[in-house]
Amino acid sequence: MEKKSFQKVYEKIEVPRDGVLDAIRAGKERANHGIPKNKNNTRKILWPIVAAATLFISSSFISPSLSHVMAEVPLLGNVYTAFNDAVGRNLQTQDLITELNQTSSYKGVDVSVTNAYYDGAVIGVTFSVKGNLRTEEDGRVQGFYEIFDGKDGISDSKELVYMEPTENGYTGHIQLSYPKTELPSETTFPFEFKRIGGKEGSWRFDVPINQLPYRTVNVDKGTDKENAEINVHFDSITEGKASTAINYTATFPIQGKHNQVRLEVYDDQGKEIFISTDGIDLETTTKNDRIIVKGRSIIPQSIKGKTNYIKIHSKVALAGGDPNDPLELEPIKIDLNK
Numbered sequence: 001m002e003k004k005s006f007q008k009v010y011e012k013i014e015v016p017r018d019g020v021l022d023a024i025r026a027g028k029e030r031a032n033h034g035i036p037k038n039k040n041n042t043r044k045i046l047w048p049i050v051a052a053a054t055l056f057i058s059s060s061f062i063s064p065s066l067s068h069v070m071a072e073v074p075l076l077g078n079v080y081t082a083f084n085d086a087v088g089r090n091l092q093t094q095d096l097i098t099e100l101n102q103t104s105s106y107k108g109v110d111v112s113v114t115n116a117y118y119d120g121a122v123i124g125v126t127f128s129v130k131g132n133l134r135t136e137e138d139g140r141v142q143g144f145y146e147i148f149d150g151k152d153g154i155s156d157s158k159e160l161v162y163m164e165p166t167e168n169g170y171t172g173h174i175q176l177s178y179p180k181t182e183l184p185s186e187t188t189f190p191f192e193f194k195r196i197g198g199k200e201g202s203w204r205f206d207v208p209i210n211q212l213p214y215r216t217v218n219v220d221k222g223t224d225k226e227n228a229e230i231n232v233h234f235d236s237i238t239e240g241k242a243s244t245a246i247n248y249t250a251t252f253p254i255q256g257k258h259n260q261v262r263l264e265v266y267d268d269q270g271k272e273i274f275i276s277t278d279g280i281d282l283e284t285t286t287k288n289d290r291i292i293v294k295g296r297s298i299i300p301q302s303i304k305g306k307t308n309y310i311k312i313h314s315k316v317a318l319a320g321g322d323p324n325d326p327l328e329l330e331p332i333k334i335d336l337n338k
Contacts, residue, residue: 001098001292002302009094013262014284017270018214021235024283026067034111036120040050044193048314059194063144063273065125065140066218068074079126079171079173079181080124080165080173081090082125082142082171082173083126083173085119085124085173085175086119086242086276086300086309087119087122087124087175087240087242087300087301088124088126088175088242089112090241090242090301090302091117091119091212091241092311093243094241094242094263096116096117096212096241096242096277097116097117098113098115098116098117098121098209098210099114099115099237100113100114100116100207100208101113101114101290102205102207104203104204104205105203106201106202106203107201108132109129109130109131109132109196109197109199109201109203110129110130110131111127111128111129111131111193111196111203111205112128112129112130113125113126113127113191113205113207114126114127116127116129116189116207116208116209117209117212118178118209118210118211118212119211119212119240119241119242119243119315120183120211120212120214120238120239120241120243120244120245120284121177121178121183121238121243121245121296121298122175122176122177122178122240122243122245122298122300123175123176123189124173124174124175125169125173125174125175125189125191125207126173127171127172127173128166128169128170128172128329129141129163129170129171129172129196129197130168130169130170130203131169131197131199132197133170133197133198134197134198134199135197136162139165140162140163140164140165140170141162141163141165141170141197142160142162142163142194142195142196142197142198143160143161143163143172143195143196144159144160144161144193144194144195144196145158145159145160145161145174145192145193145194146158146186146190146191146192146194147159147174147176147189147190147191148179148189148190149192157179159174161173168186172178172193173256177245177280177296177298178180179275179280179282180282181247181282181283181294183211183214183238184211185210185211186208186209186210186211187208187209188206188208188209189205189207189208189209190204190205190206191204191205191206192204192205192263202257212240212241213241213242214238214239214240215238215239215304215310216237216238216239217235217236217237217238217239217334217336217338218235218338219234219235219236219331220233220234220235221233221234221334221335222234222248222249222332223314223329223330223332228251229252229253229256230250230252230256230259230316230327230329231248231250231251232248232252232261232314232316232329233248233249233284234246234247234248234312234332234334235248235249235250237334237336238250239265239302239304239336240301240302241302242300242301242302243297243298243299243300243301243302243304244298244299244301244302244304245296245297245298246263246265246298246299246312247294247295247296248261248294248295248296248297249292249293249295250289250292250293250295250296250299250316251291251292251293252291252293253290253291254286254289254290254291255271255319256291256300256319257291257319258315258319259291259316259317259318259319260279260317261279261293261295261302261314261315261316262278262279262310262314262315262316262317262326263275263276263278263279263297263312263315264313265310265311266310266311266313266330267303267306267307267309267310268308268309268310269285269307270309272289273303273307273310274299274300274301275297275298275299276299276300277297277298278297278298279292279295279297279301280295280296280297281294282294282295304336305312307335307336308335308336308337309333309335309336309337310331310333310334310336311331311334312331312332312333313328313329313331314328314329314331314332315327315328315329316329
């Protein structure tokens, strides 16, 4: 294959028709499996422009169309490069990826979990597949899986994933935020394929993952104002080896239970810092006619030592309002040199 620079490939990208069709198929899968509509599904509709940009730049686990683009780029023998996982690439250069060899076999199809990482609040898993499987028109294999037993309270707990062809079969990758407020030092990652390449079955794993060393910066700052209807309070910053998590608590009036928080983050030079996964809802409760949401946003890099502080601009898409005209709250400056 003639080598092409990513920039040249990027300049030729057209509207991702295949990605749109994939999203429709994913929606049909959710309907077929009885997955209820939730705030995260609504978010993808209300924030189409932000979602499109974020999904394209993050992993092909989230945006299948990216795999098709990346297939034109030399893989350099690195699955994290192939699936555009910046956190995984960084950790690999630091030799911080855990090598695994767990295999599950069913109906002549072998699935092997090959490696994993758990950095701050970010989890990544790669796997390989062998067997006689039905492929898509572009040569990829489609799988449908559940994470954490498909619990409804976990964002995107049931999803489609697309696997790229290799010399010996196919390779795949998923990345997600740990779906709870507390980050344990070690845990397992329940992960099960329900269908691969048109074959129904069960390929289940409990992937052991150990938390890499991280630092928590306690913040306790926010837009809280007495009698204010909408507040966003920043609780802490989790600084991982190759990722940064911003943890916050948002409160809304009861009728605003479908409001959605989005963040924009800038460094001490005024340069915007890319957020790969925004507005993750970890926990939602109701108290005194108020909705309380524990949320998290992920920066796919360590910002430790790169900026003295960050300035966060909170924007809230109001339920029933124009998603392109969100409520903007006062910016919050957070010192990272504590």
